[in-house]
Amino acid sequence: MRRNPVRALATAVVAGSLVLLSACSGGSSTTGSSASALPSLDPNQQTTISFMEAMSSGAQQAALKKMTSDFEAQHPNVKVDLQEQPNYGALQTKITAQVAAQSAPTIAQVYPNWADELSTSGVLVPLDSYVASSDQYKSFYTGIQNDMKLRDGKNWMWPFNKSVVVQYYNESKVPNAPTTWDQFSQDAKSVSNNGVVALSIDPGSETSPAGGTALFEILAEANGTPVFAEDGTPQFDSDAAKKAMNYLVDLKKSNALALGSNYPGQTALGNQTGAFDVSSVASYPFNQNAVGGKFTMGVAPLPAGPSKTANQLAGTNIAMFASASDQQRAAAWAYMQFLTSPAEMAYWATQTGYLPVTKDAMNEQVMKDYVAKEQWLTSVVEQLDTATPLPAVSYVNKASGALSTAITSAVNGTASVDDALATAQAAAKKAASEQ
Structure with missing residues (x-):
């Protein structure tokens, strides 16, 4: 999950957690519902902060450890305790448990829908005053700035590992990346023969929607109507959603699409x-490792749809917990800004494949050198200005899970497109009503 963050495949927050979180939301002078003057970091006071995260393997783990070590070298009075979790589901469960036990971390990776529930419970520090004090914010991409806010319009998160969706393709089979979804369909059908099925996707399940569901959501928006309204209202039975589902069904009938699991594409x-x-x-x-040099792998932005070129902003942000002391908050804020500084974002992007959240990172020499080799990256990074995240509502994962089931049933032919989406819409509305 952590290596493909198109979808937060997280377990649901345990029943009754809102009550527990509200009851255990103690803190210091600044509460979760208001913010006073920002605390300043005392360089003469030794401080330890904890960062609960899911960058626990591979290049992501190595890069985060180096960045953290470099921060500690610049701030010798601050120790950062990286509390690694194996995946996002485990991360959400651990956050919930520790907050309920009044032992919340100082900061943690969170998805916006998690932050929606946590902020309502009063256990997070609102970050508007922190953001206002930052000279970095203005250089963040528009989509990144929007993703820091919740439904109340306030900043509750600081960005970290962000991504969008792209198309990877075998240049020996598809010499040029399709620029429209109609062309994608034509190309996919033309190469689907002699044991080749052009595209494989994993819709996920009712409890764990995956990348195939994200693709469907992008297709719906490209056809004119996102699957969620801005306020989080499900729109699974719109004409655009039906066109998106029929698109996938048509690919399957043409033997150009297969459903699978565990990164089948x-x-x-x-x-x-x-x-x-x-x-x-x-x-x-x-994907580079999977291809292993057997052919040239092309990378390109997603094709355009009939209404727009849609994309989905994914990945997590960082939230600060109200139980932290003023000194810990000051240290955490320094660390959070260090992670998103241009030099660190350029390093993070070139090491992990995530995108830099700040435009200034593109001016770093290491990033210029990387882009010179990976020229596709320039147009992909630009989509951070337009890509839209799923709405920051607590029920979004459960509602999208209903779409996962609908995709599987419609594509496999066990339900009609209309019936599958109607069932998903009813389940999503029920999830929304129960929040």
Whole structure:
């Protein structure tokens, strides 16, 4: 999950957690519901902060450890305790448990829908005053700035590992990346023969929606209507959603689409039994490994739809917990800004495949050198200004899980497109009403 953050495949927050979180939301002079003057970091006071995160393996783990070590070298009075979790589901469960036990970390990776519930419970520090004090914010991409806010319009998060969706393709089968979804369909059908099925996706399940569901959500928006309204209202039975589902069904009937699990697009692309993989830009190093130099792998932005070129902003942000002391908050804020500084974001992007959240990172020499080799990255990074995240509402994962089931049933032919989406819409509305 952590290497392909198109979807937060997280377990649901345990029943009754809102009550527990509200009851255990103690803190210091600044509460979760208001913010006073920012605390300043005392360089003469030794401080330890904890960062609960899921960057626990591979290049992501190595890069975060180096960045943290470099921060500590610049701030010798601050120790950062990286509390690694194996995946996002474990991370959410651990955050919930520790907050309930009044032992919350100082900061943690969070998805916006998690932050929605946590902020309502009063256990997070609102970051408007912190953001106002930052000279970095103005250089963040528009989509990144929007993703820091919740439904109340306030900043509750600081960005960290962000990505969008791209198309990877086998240039020996598809010489040029399709620029429209109609062309994508034509190309996919033309190469689907002799044991090749152009595209494989994983919709996920009712409890864990995956990248195939993200693709459907992007297709719906490209056809004119996102699957969620801005306020989080499900719109699964719109004409645009039906067109998106029929698009997938048509690919399946033409033997150009297969459903699978555990990154099936990446596996098929690497095995040359597939021509495309539509997944997160953060999958790039993993797709390179899967391909292993057997052919030239192209990377390109997503095709345009009839209404727009849609994309989904994914990945996590960082939230600060109200139980932290003023000194810990000051240290955490210094660390959070260090992680998003241009030099660190350039390093993070070149090491992990995630995108830099700040435009200034593109001016760093290491980033210029990387872009010179990976020229596709320039147009992909620009989509951070327009890509839209799923709404920051607590029920979004459960509602999207209903879409996962709908995709599987419609594509496999066990339900009609209309019936599958109607069932998903009813389940999503129920999830929204129960929040």
